Amino acid sequence: EGQLLHPYISLPSVSADGHHVKIVGNIGTPEDIEAIVTNGGDGVGLFRTEFLYMDRQELPNEEEQFTAYKKVLEKMEGKPTVIRTLDIGGDKELPYLNLANEMNPFLGYRAIRLCLDQQHIFRNQLRSLLRASVYGNLKIMFPMIATLDEFREAKKLLLEEQQKLIDNGIPVSEKMEIGMMVETPSAAIIADLFAKEADFLSIGTNDLIQYTFAADRMNERVSYLYQPYHPAILRLVKMVIDAAHCNGKWVGMCGEMAGDEVAIPILLALGLDEFSMSASSILSARSRIARLSKEKLMPHMESILSLTTAKEVEEYVKNILI
Numbered sequence: 001e002g003q004l005l006h007p008y009i010s011l012p013s014v015s016a017d018g019h020h021v022k023i024v025g026n027i028g029t030p031e032d033i034e035a036i037v038t039n040g041g042d043g044v045g046l047f048r049t050e051f052l053y054m055d056r057q058e059l060p061n062e063e064e065q066f067t068a069y070k071k072v073l074e075k076m077e078g079k080p081t082v083i084r085t086l087d088i089g090g091d092k093e094l095p096y097l098n099l100a101n102e103m104n105p106f107l108g109y110r111a112i113r114l115c116l117d118q119q120h121i122f123r124n125q126l127r128s129l130l131r132a133s134v135y136g137n138l139k140i141m142f143p144m145i146a147t148l149d150e151f152r153e154a155k156k157l158l159l160e161e162q163q164k165l166i167d168n169g170i171p172v173s174e175k176m177e178i179g180m181m182v183e184t185p186s187a188a189i190i191a192d193l194f195a196k197e198a199d200f201l202s203i204g205t206n207d208l209i210q211y212t213f214a215a216d217r218m219n220e221r222v223s224y225l226y227q228p229y230h231p232a233i234l235r236l237v238k239m240v241i242d243a244a245h246c247n248g249k250w251v252g253m254c255g256e257m258a259g260d261e262v263a264i265p266i267l268l269a270l271g272l273d274e275f276s277m278s279a280s281s282i283l284s285a286r287s288r289i290a291r292l293s294k295e296k297l298m299p300h301m302e303s304i305l306s307l308t309t310a311k312e313v314e315e316y317v318k319n320i321l322i
């Protein structure tokens with residue numbers, strides 16, 4: 001398969017009927033950029049910054065973070081690079097923060113909730129990101145947003161730090177986009193309101209699926225409920241894509257679902273602009289999209305969205321669409 005996919009490294013990400021999308025990579029460390037480049041990714045759709053904070057005794061300082069972000073942006077040579085602010089808590093712990101044990105860590109004090117509460121941690125990261133912004137095409141996104149108040153507060157802190165840097169004569173990029181992850185059902189349901197205030201939306205299906213079905217993504221006993229193709233998820237995804245487009249914004253997906261062979265034709269037909277996945281999936285996704293026609297897929301969406309189970313959706317796609 002590697003041999004057959006090789007030509008796609010330098011080809012654009014475009015469907016058989018000429019519809020262009022972006023196929024980008026998820027990374028966890030600056031070193032992971034190598035694999036995105038060698039697989040011809042169109043950019044980075046999700047840089048999980050937790051690695052900077054994990055496996056150590058104290059918070060990373062501003063310089064350390066700045067260096068990591070600058071490195072990623074320079075290596076991407078102007079291609080869009082979405083960096084997510086700290087998403088700690090849930091399955092990712094930081095012992096040195098001495099956080100209290102919680103009954104439901106995935107529903108608890110994590111990600112943007114922690115960052116808005118412990119502002120010194122958040123502001124430090126925002127400053128590092130802003131200083132790095134001049135070295136590439138940076139887009140910042142906030143994780144686990146559930147309410148507009150959270151998004152507005154996070155954006156306000158970002159703009160405050162930006163103004164302080166400008167006042168001190170430190171250059172920051174003027175075209176940096178500020179977006180958010182849609183990974184809570186509340187954010188998906190009011191995506192139309194978010195799309196008015198955010199520059200872009202990125203659907204985090206790993207969490208969106210667990211929260212929609214109320215089924216812990218780490219618990220094997222309830223893993224049967226983890227159903228990406230379920231009409232409940234597809235309808236939410238469609239709502240988010242439509243909300244973004246109605247407001248002239250682009251929308252990506254950075255959960256595992258974005259690289260999935262059954263999900264890709266559906267996401268293409270629904271109009272997803274950016275597919276973000278592990279580097280090793282980029283070329284197969286590009287060749288898959290090259291063989292699909294968005295125009296021919298679109299008339300099937302009404303039928304697919306009214307199917308009753310994930311199994312029916314999977315069979316429909318496998319038998320009729322691919």
Ligand code: PEP
Nearest residue numbers: 183204205206207254255
């Ligand atoms: C997601 O929730 O889909 C996502 C991309 O973020 P993470 O897997 O890091 O929670």
Ligand code: MG
Nearest residue numbers: 183204206207
């Ligand atoms: Mg998530």
